[in-house]
Amino acid sequence: MSFSKKRLNSLITQHLSYYESDEKGDFDRARSYYRGDFWENAQRGAKAGDARLNSAFAQKNLIFAITETAISSLLGPNPQVGAMPQTPESQEMAGGVNGLMSWAFRQTNMRRRSALGLMDAVLCKRGIFKTSWDAKADAPVVSNPNTSSVFFDLSVRDNDDIRYWIQACPLTPAAYRKKIKEGRYKHHADITAEAFPTWLRDDVQRTAMNKFTGVDKRILVYEYYDRETGDVIHYHKDTNHVLFRGSLDYIPYSMFSLNHSGVDCTGISEVQLVLDQQTNINQLLTLWKRVVYLNVPKILYDAGQINSADLDKAMAADMGSFIPVDAEGTEGLRNFGALFYAMPMPGVPDAVIQFISRLESDAAFQSALAEAARGQVSGAKTATEMTIIDAQLRTRLATREGNLHTAVEDVGAKMFYLMQRYMQKPKLVRLAGSELFSHIGIHQLKQLRMDFEMVAYNPLRKNPAVLLETLQALTPLLLSAPNIDKFKLFEELIKGIGLPNRIVIPEAQARKAQTDAQAAAQAAALEASKGGAAVKEKPSDAQAAANGAPPDVPPEMLNQVRSMAAKQGRPAPM
Numbered sequence: 001m002s003f004s005k006k007r008l009n010s011l012i013t014q015h016l017s018y019y020e021s022d023e024k025g026d027f028d029r030a031r032s033y034y035r036g037d038f039w040e041n042a043q044r045g046a047k048a049g050d051a052r053l054n055s056a057f058a059q060k061n062l063i064f065a066i067t068e069t070a071i072s073s074l075l076g077p078n079p080q081v082g083a084m085p086q087t088p089e090s091q092e093m094a095g096g097v098n099g100l101m102s103w104a105f106r107q108t109n110m111r112r113r114s115a116l117g118l119m120d121a122v123l124c125k126r127g128i129f130k131t132s133w134d135a136k137a138d139a140p141v142v143s144n145p146n147t148s149s150v151f152f153d154l155s156v157r158d159n160d161d162i163r164y165w166i167q168a169c170p171l172t173p174a175a176y177r178k179k180i181k182e183g184r185y186k187h188h189a190d191i192t193a194e195a196f197p198t199w200l201r202d203d204v205q206r207t208a209m210n211k212f213t214g215v216d217k218r219i220l221v222y223e224y225y226d227r228e229t230g231d232v233i234h235y236h237k238d239t240n241h242v243l244f245r246g247s248l249d250y251i252p253y254s255m256f257s258l259n260h261s262g263v264d265c266t267g268i269s270e271v272q273l274v275l276d277q278q279t280n281i282n283q284l285l286t287l288w289k290r291v292v293y294l295n296v297p298k299i300l301y302d303a304g305q306i307n308s309a310d311l312d313k314a315m316a317a318d319m320g321s322f323i324p325v326d327a328e329g330t331e332g333l334r335n336f337g338a339l340f341y342a343m344p345m346p347g348v349p350d351a352v353i354q355f356i357s358r359l360e361s362d363a364a365f366q367s368a369l370a371e372a373a374r375g376q377v378s379g380a381k382t383a384t385e386m387t388i389i390d391a392q393l394r395t396r397l398a399t400r401e402g403n404l405h406t407a408v409e410d411v412g413a414k415m416f417y418l419m420q421r422y423m424q425k426p427k428l429v430r431l432a433g434s435e436l437f438s439h440i441g442i443h444q445l446k447q448l449r450m451d452f453e454m455v456a457y458n459p460l461r462k463n464p465a466v467l468l469e470t471l472q473a474l475t476p477l478l479l480s481a482p483n484i485d486k487f488k489l490f491e492e493l494i495k496g497i498g499l500p501n502r503i504v505i506p507e508a509q510a511r512k513a514q515t516d517a518q519a520a521a522q523a524a525a526l527e528a529s530k531g532g533a534a535v536k537e538k539p540s541d542a543q544a545a546a547n548g549a550p551p552d553v554p555p556e557m558l559n560q561v562r563s564m565a566a567k568q569g570r571p572a573p574m
Helices: 005-022 024-034 040-045 062-074 088-092 094-107 110-124 173-181 203-212 270-294 308-316 329-334 350-366 368-373 383-422 464-479 486-497 507-529 541-546 555-567
Strands: 081-085 127-134 139-143 150-152 164-171 217-226 231-236 241-247 253-256 299-301 340-342 427-430 437-440 450-454
Touching: 005 024, 005 150, 005 164, 005 217, 005 231, 024 062, 024 110, 024 270, 062 110, 062 270, 062 368, 062 383, 081 088, 081 094, 081 383, 088 094, 094 139, 094 383, 094 427, 094 437, 110 127, 110 139, 110 270, 110 383, 127 383, 139 383, 150 253, 164 173, 173 217, 253 383, 270 350, 383 450, 464 486
Parallel strands: none
Antiparallel strands: 081 450, 127 139, 127 253, 150 164, 164 217, 217 231, 231 241, 299 340, 427 437
């Protein structure tokens, strides 16, 4: 379809209308709930002087827990993609490409980018990455556009089929003038800066930014990308001016949702799945808190017998204080209790507590992330049980994890494509799977054909307790195998315990110590055969394995491991 300013203007108008009527309210509420602003409007509506009522609002922030759980459980500490060569020539360069991709992911801080994308997907249906090239840095750059600012084709069900993308970009006047100076934008005298668009701000931002409306002005430019034609248009809607027109043979956006809507690519957020439960939990907690406040004893007194000044003096006195009482004789003191009466107070119904627990269970049933946020693995007694429970939970998380991985893989593919086309200087990278470094230049990349696959992360696989338990269970079997390096096995046991690598002496030194010990033992045995002192029999390999340590390990090394493990409160080989 040929480009038309009228069509683009109409398209933007329709998307703005859809966003403001169907999505903005949900996005604003989700973001405010994440921040803990559940009762902001209600508190503002309460009487200004009623501090007690304002303090009686209660909340349990399930939304924050779900969001943070998504980031910690679906995203590893260092997200990475692995190269999948498609040709023999590409296979030879796989190690270098993996090293280059590790460099690129560090350059773009993909850990932070992925965390922000996950936060957007949990709260606002979808996370978005935008991959482009920074010529000055000679490196790819990845950003997270505001979910509210990106529009796309709603007629398809799969992200790969989206025909066009539109991004609203509020440029500062300085950034706009820079693009004109660089020759990227045409100059139009009638384009002026306006107040930051209100529809791009949530309620909190609006309140804060209203204070800067006189100075924080922007020029709103819409970037339009057409997959079918390859057109790239930068358009100023208010004046109907095209600022830039070019072509691009790739789409910079990679989008994912944790849950498919079943209709289009808009997605369903985890917040939407548990929103009713979240609201009801907070309402019940508030009711519970107010009932507790009502149960604070209220005392009636006879104002005709006790003046308010004396009563205030008594209420303000410290515990154990002596308070003078104006009563006539012993009989007056005896009747003093009749002047006060404690009002009967209602109790807190147990059904409220049970209902709150039921709502949390319902939320966990609907959302795997809510289940994880409730800490379902906390009841496990052993590392093996933790592994089983984690596997069950990850079955529910698998689709969500896969959606994130697909988007990150797409980002990796776009990074590699841009480096193949635009990289100017070779990059010094560490070759994957080795200690070697190499310079990788564009001439080595041009003919390569690579796909990319996300390296999955499982936190329990990295759990020292799980690793140690597994190693301990398998050690006797491994020691019986003739092709197992016992020193390497012992190193892995040390890693599983969590001890620092520096306690392990170099392998050559360890083998020399072993050889020296064997020679000394032989010399001692020879001496004993000649009538010398008796020599303590060296334990067999089977005995050593039964004790949790590989045979032929120097005793001083084993004792050092035991000592270090004991200091850390960790189990160690016996």
